[in-house]
Amino acid sequence: MNVTSSILKDVDLFRVLRRVNDRFLSVAIDASLVAEEKYMYLLGSPKLRTLAKALTPAFLRFGGTKQDFMIFTPQHDFSKSWNFPKKSALPQEDLCERLQLPSLLEKRLKEEWAQQEVLLQKEELDGIYKKVKFSEYAVDLLYSFANCSGFDLIFGLNALLRTGNSWDSKNAQMLLSYCESKAYNMSWELGNEPNSYEKKAGIRVDGYQLGLDFVHLRKILQESKLYHMTGLYGPDVGQPRDHRRDLLERFLESGAKTIDACTWHHYYVNGRDTSLEDFLDPEVLDTLAIKTNEVLQTIELVSPGKKVWLGETSSAYGGGALGLSDRFVAGFMWLDKLGLAAKLGLDVIIRQVLIGSGTYHLVDANLDPLPDYWLSVLYKRLVGPEVLNAAAFTSQGVEKRRLRVYLHCTNKRSSDFTRGAVTLFALNLSKSPARISLPTQISNSSVQAFVLESGDPGEEGLYSSSVRLNGEVLKMVDDRTLPPLQGVPLPPGERLNLPGFSFAFYVLKDARAPACR
Structure with a gap:
């Protein structure tokens, strides 16, 4: 593929x-x-x-x-x-x-x-x-x-x-x-x-x-x-x-x-x-x-x-x-x-x-x-709430319209991440997987990935009423408890892989963005 x-x-x-x-x-x-x-x-x-x-x-x-x-x-x-x-x-x-x-x-x-x-x-x-x-x-x-x-x-x-x-x-x-x-x-x-x-x-x-x-x-x-x-x-x-x-x-x-x-x-x-x-x-x-x-x-x-x-x-x-x-x-x-x-x-x-x-x-x-x-x-x-600028381009310099990306400071209410962290969220509107290379200033940051895919396989899964986070179907533990919603750590320097017909949040923990401190 x-x-x-x-x-x-x-x-x-x-x-x-x-x-x-x-x-x-x-x-x-x-x-x-x-x-x-x-x-x-x-x-x-x-x-x-x-x-x-x-x-x-x-x-x-x-x-x-x-x-x-x-x-x-x-x-x-x-x-x-x-x-x-x-x-x-x-x-x-x-x-x-x-x-x-x-x-x-x-x-x-x-x-x-x-x-x-x-x-x-x-x-x-x-x-x-x-x-x-x-x-x-x-x-x-x-x-x-x-x-x-x-x-x-x-x-x-x-x-x-x-x-x-x-x-x-x-x-x-x-x-x-x-x-x-x-x-x-x-x-x-x-x-x-x-x-x-x-x-x-x-x-x-x-x-x-x-x-x-x-x-x-x-x-x-x-x-x-x-x-x-x-x-x-x-x-x-x-x-x-x-x-x-x-x-x-x-x-x-x-x-x-x-x-x-x-x-x-x-x-x-x-x-x-x-x-x-x-x-x-x-x-x-x-x-x-x-x-x-x-x-x-x-x-x-x-x-x-x-x-x-x-x-x-x-x-x-x-x-x-x-x-x-x-x-x-x-x-x-x-x-x-x-x-x-x-x-x-x-x-x-x-x-x-x-x-x-x-x-x-x-x-x-x-x-x-x-x-x-x-x-x-x-x-x-x-x-x-802080919006930062970012865009996705192919290696030929053409903006990728079926891959849509947005960049914000990471929510400071979250105790899991330090100040200066940024959150990239991306949508892949194509059935082909997408690979995103990060620019030099943040390429060495460790990453927490939260990838959301349909609960059911294939293109029919687009009609699914369930969703998987990093492979696990999301459902309440009981009527008063949500599941933990944890990310998966990616090593620094690794490109971000986004499956076809999926969307994801990537928290770049060590971005040290001056705008987000």
């Missing part, structure tokens, strides 16, 4: 190209989980909390299509301000233990949730958008999950509650008052993909008016003792197409000063008509740069210096691509997005979805981790 040889070039260990947020890789819980409130109790699963903790530090976004159809409907009479049950005096650890889901109830809920997912996906396909009522219990379960797992919660408010052309804030104010009474530290969004309101609800909201709605929300937050300095993010527009860029420009004209970061959504392909080849196509992966640069240009023009986030993102829109978005092959889109987005200067990426309807989740209906989950955990452990 042919082996593709590449040389790592343009490596700069002295300068940080970009620095992203410490919570760069963040996750979402889709608001579809609250379509029936009982499913929110899944957030009390000890197994799900174990999996969630390994993804921190991170933001946890609660939002999506259903958020603009959600009405806060408390079960107690909250008509008198501050007439709420007070926050429990139990210590946080005891509270987290107390709110855990009993195993028999978890088993039944998981079985019912698998059926509910099918129903929700059919509604999505048919374009059915029902109103959803949620109570204070759903908020308690969500906040407990975020807090006990170590996430920073961002709650998406309904922007389609409108009086005339303006946002009607009464329902949101009731929710905010409840959350404040419980001392729930959280951030906020208003609306999800306003560019599609006309399709979903027959309402067209102008970008300028949307900005005024955010001004109104910020004023409400500023009047709160707890939320006067809280984060507000938006407008969560879809990627640039037709009038969407105009909507973003108009929003920024009136609302830019109200938001802490400007959010937009990105998916590569339509989940209903995509293919395996799309997931491995360098040209498809490169479209992220085109769309990102369009958004960055728009924001820089109207609101220079504003942080930009991918507020919702995954491989394929429309709930994901069946048999692809939750399989091993999805990792190529996900890891490349993490590398390219950081290099382009996006500050945070929120992955759709940790749990929720669709086929792009990180854990399945049984709450078992899928390949992209393991990839995300390794990224969290090994990759730091």
